[in-house]
Each structure stands twice: as C-alpha cells, then as structure tokens.
Amino acid sequence: MEFALPEELLAMQRTVRAFAQSEIAPVAAELDRDPRFPWPTLRRMGELGLFGLTTPEEHGGAGLGSLASAVTLEEVAAADASHATIMSVTSGLPQTLLVQAGSREQRERWLPRLASGSWIGAFCLSEAHAGSDAAALRTRARKVPGGFELDGSKAWITGGGEAHLYIVLASSDPAAGARGISAFVVELGQEGMSFGAPEAKLGQHAAVTTSVTFEGCFVGDDQRLGAEGQGFVMAMSSLDGARIGIAAQSVGIARAAFDAALAYADERQAFGVSVREFQGVSFPLADMATRLEAARLLTLRAAWLRDRGYRVTKEASMAKLYASETAAFVTDAALQVFGAYGYSRDYPLERYYRDARVTRIYEGTSEIQRVVIGRQLYRELERGSRGPVLADE
Numbered sequence: 001m002e003f004a005l006p007e008e009l010l011a012m013q014r015t016v017r018a019f020a021q022s023e024i025a026p027v028a029a030e031l032d033r034d035p036r037f038p039w040p041t042l043r044r045m046g047e048l049g050l051f052g053l054t055t056p057e058e059h060g061g062a063g064l065g066s067l068a069s070a071v072t073l074e075e076v077a078a079a080d081a082s083h084a085t086i087m088s089v090t091s092g093l094p095q096t097l098l099v100q101a102g103s104r105e106q107r108e109r110w111l112p113r114l115a116s117g118s119w120i121g122a123f124c125l126s127e128a129h130a131g132s133d134a135a136a137l138r139t140r141a142r143k144v145p146g147g148f149e150l151d152g153s154k155a156w157i158t159g160g161g162e163a164h165l166y167i168v169l170a171s172s173d174p175a176a177g178a179r180g181i182s183a184f185v186v187e188l189g190q191e192g193m194s195f196g197a198p199e200a201k202l203g204q205h206a207a208v209t210t211s212v213t214f215e216g217c218f219v220g221d222d223q224r225l226g227a228e229g230q231g232f233v234m235a236m237s238s239l240d241g242a243r244i245g246i247a248a249q250s251v252g253i254a255r256a257a258f259d260a261a262l263a264y265a266d267e268r269q270a271f272g273v274s275v276r277e278f279q280g281v282s283f284p285l286a287d288m289a290t291r292l293e294a295a296r297l298l299t300l301r302a303a304w305l306r307d308r309g310y311r312v313t314k315e316a317s318m319a320k321l322y323a324s325e326t327a328a329f330v331t332d333a334a335l336q337v338f339g340a341y342g343y344s345r346d347y348p349l350e351r352y353y354r355d356a357r358v359t360r361i362y363e364g365t366s367e368i369q370r371v372v373i374g375r376q377l378y379r380e381l382e383r384g385s386r387g388p389v390l391a392d393e
C-alpha cells in the first residue's frame with residue numbers, strides 16, 4: 001500500500017499551489033464583493049493546462065487522470081472556490097462526454113478549445129422544477145430537417161452567458177422518460193439561446209450562475225452528442241468523476257479555513273496567553289485536522305481507483321458526501337476560532353463558510369449521495385462481495 005503521491009504529481013502540486021496562492025488568492029475577496037467572471041485568472045489557468053488535465057493529449061489535454069485532477073483542484077479551491085468550480089465544470093462533464101461520445105469531428109472541433117481553456121464549458125441539466133429528479137426535465141428537442149429545435153429553460157447553470165460551449169440535455173421522446181433524453185452541444189451566440197440575470201447567491205460569487213433559455217434554438221445533427229436517447233445515461237455515468245472533483249474542491253476550501261484558524265490560534269492572545277493554549281480551541285483544531293485528512297484520503301482513493309479502471313460510484317459519492325460535510329464543519333469551526341473577526345468581511349473566514357455551503361447541494365445533494373451509496377451497498381449485498389469492481393467486469 002502506497003500513500004505518497006508520485007513525484008511528478010508532487011511537482012505539479014507545488015507549481016499549482018504557488019500559482020494559485022500568488023495569482024488567484026489575492027483577487028478572491030474582491031471578486032466576492034464585486035462579482036464577475038474572472039477571465040484574467042482563468043486565462044492564466046488555461047496557460048498552465050489546468051482545464052485539460054484528463055483529456056487525451058491528441059485532443060490538446062495532458063492525458064492525466066482523476067488523481068492529478070483532484071490534487072490540482074484542491075490547490076485552486078484553497079485559493080478560491082469560484083475558480084475551482086469553473087475549472088471543475090469546464091474540465092469535467094463537457095470534455096468527458098466529448099471524449100466518450102463525440103464523433104471524430106466533434107472531438108477535433110471542440111476539445112482542443114476546452115482543454116486549452118480558450119473556451120469555457122457549461123453543463124445544462126437542471127431546470128427550475130427538476131434538480132435531483134433531473135430526468136423530469138422538460139426541455140424539448142424537436143426533430144426538424146437537418147437537426148433539432150430546442151425549447152425550454154435550464155436553471156442554475158454555472159458559467160451561463162460567459163461560457164462558450166453548453167452541453168444541453170433535452171428530451172426528444174418524452175414518452176421514453178430518461179431514455180428519451182439526448183445531449184446537444186450549443187455554442188454561445190447561437191440564435192434562440194438567451195440568459196437570465198446572474199443569480200444572487202450565498203457564495204462563490206465569481207462562478208456566475210444563470211438560467212439558460214432555448215426558444216426554437218436550431219442545433220444541427222452534427223451537434224448531437226452520442227446516440228439519440230443516450231444523453232441522460234451518458235451524463236449519469238460520467239458523474240463519478242465530477243463528484244470526485246467537488247470532493248477535492250471541498251477539501252481545498254476546508255484546508256484554507258483550517259490553515260487560517262491554526263495560524264490565528266497561535267497569534268491571538270486572551271487571558272495573557274495565546275488562545276491555542278485552551279483546550280476549547282485545540283480540540284476543534286484536532287477535529288478539523290482529522291476530518292480534513294479523512295476527507296482527502298477518501299477523495300484521493302476514489303480518484304486512484306478510478307484511474308485504475310474501477311467503477312467508483314459508491315466511492316465517489318462517499319468522498320463527495322464526506323468532504324462537502326467536512327467543508328461545512330471545518331469552515332464553521334474555523335470561523336469560531338477567529339471569534340468576531342471570523343464574522344467580519346475583513347477576513348476570509350466568512351467567505352470560506354459561504355463558499356463551502358453549496359458543495360452539499362450541487363452535483364447531487366448530500367441526501368442524493370446517501371441514496372447512491374445505499375443503492376450500491378445493496379448491489380454489493382446481492383453480488384455477495386464488497387468493494388469496487390473493475391468497470392469492464
């Protein structure tokens with residue numbers, strides 16, 4: 001059993017940490033106060049190759065795996081959660097689905113742009129009335145000569161109005177339920193697509209979220225991704241990787257809060273001593289550190305197994321569930337160590353606390369992760385064996 005990261009990943013971790021701390025962290029508070037999509041820093045991330053880590057080299061990516069992705073996402077999230085969300089979306093489902101289901105032309109047309117970060121990607125599944133129950137979506141794809149016409153509205157789309165490419169899930173056969181849902185690639189600026197105003201939300205303000213509406217939006221047959229009716233199945237089977245990404249992001253936010261709390265406990269004086277001397281401070285620090293370590297281990301293990309070809313539905317959900325709940329625990333406990341200053345906008349603790357909250361909601365709520373884990377436990381029971389199996393078994 002080997003717990004150390006390989007040397008090349010450690011080197012990458014050092015590089016991304018130095019970049020994120022020197023270029024992203026300094027702008028995080030300002031972007032939170034005055035929200036806008038952070039193009040200058042996103043372009044720098046693109047130059048570093050952070051948007052195409054898992055995409056094959058032949059399509060402009062680095063051809064690395066989930067482990068590299070998790071390690072770097074933690075670093076970016078420790079500097080700013082919004083940047084990590086945008087990175088997670090662009091390098092996640094849009095590219096995974098293009099690699100898995102795209103034709104040669106589609107891969108050549110879109111992957112190099114996304115992998116290089118010159119284009120940002122978005123994933124449009126949720127609707128106002130359909131989040132956890134995503135298969136209840138109502139956006140329609142009506143067959144017309146040469147392609148389809150999209151009609152309907154997507155909700156809570158990260159990067160709405162800013163991203164250049166949108167993977168849109170729409171039903172071309174409502175009677176077939178989930179099996180009637182297909183995936184389409186829509187480019188920014190296509191006729192019939194419009195965006196709502198940015199949502200006013202609790203945290204992650206720079207990762208702008210909007211509704212995306214389609215009214216008679218024509219997409220050619222060459223914009224359908226994979227076979228008709230396969231979109232939902234493809235999207236669900238790609239969620240494992242995306243959930244590991246949110247787990248890594250959660251670990252990053254929690255780490256930033258913990259590091260700040262540890263340093264503050266050392267310097268803050270009360271009753272003539274540093275507050276670190278009080279068990280009321282050192283015990284929460286011990287709990288934070290322990291949970292943080294456990295969350296990171298679950299995350300890296302899920303990524304490591306996935307890179308070795310295992311099906312990690314349960315492990316990815318466990319990592320996402322535990323890491324996101326750990327981020328909530330750690331950011332709350334760290335804020336407490338700061339006392340009143342934790343509550344102040346002059347310090348980053350309240351931002352970490354707000355930014356962490358959504359990790360328990362998107363890419364499947366904590367409740368949905370428990371549903372997934374429970375279902376997998378019963379599958380294992382029926383199979384008569386525990387633990388992950390190879391994806392092709």
Ligand SMILES: Cc1cc2nc3c(=O)[nH]c(=O)nc-3n(C[C@H](O)[C@H](O)[C@H](O)COP(=O)(O)OP(=O)(O)OC[C@H]3O[C@@H](n4cnc5c(N)ncnc54)[C@H](O)[C@@H]3O)c2cc1C
Nearest residue numbers: 123124125126130131132156157158361362363364365367
């Ligand atoms: C900031 C942000 C960014 C987002 N970005 C995107 C994006 O880019 N693309 C996209 O497609 N979506 C995005 N989403 C949407 C997100 O994926 C959904 O919000 C999420 O899936 C939950 O759906 P919902 O909000 O409709 O909650 P609901 O599904 O309405 O759930 C309401 C409550 O019921 C619980 N619940 C529902 N079903 C069950 C069940 N079977 N068992 C137990 N409890 C259950 C939920 O856990 C929750 O507590 C984003 C959301 C946010 C907040």
